[in-house]
Amino acid sequence: MRAAYIAADPAKVALYRDRLSSLPWFMRCLNEPIARRANRENACTGRFWEGRYRCQALLNDAALLACMAYVDLNPVRAGISQDLATSEHTSARRRLLNIDPEQLLKPVAG
Structure with missing residues (x-):
């Protein structure tokens, strides 16, 4: 109706x-x-x-990276996790888990 x-x-x-x-x-x-x-x-x-x-506009890459770091560090600051590697549901943890150890040993091309 x-x-x-x-x-x-x-x-x-x-x-x-x-x-x-x-x-x-x-x-x-x-x-x-x-x-x-x-x-x-x-x-x-x-x-x-x-x-x-x-709300804050992220106007450049530096501001975006600072925001990402702030968000990823929140669980550590809140005492929910000890460090980024144990911080569930963060992009930092996901990236840390997917690091290829061989890539860490290669020199950075300059």
């Missing part, structure tokens, strides 16, 4: 099509229930994500 009501209104159809193709809308729908539950469990109010996350 609700689908027929929406389908009968071209403006609603256009609105829903726009929302279904919008990543920000999806993230809002995903994050809102999580934030409400976490606030309820922690008996707090306000924005759940406030002050914890920020």
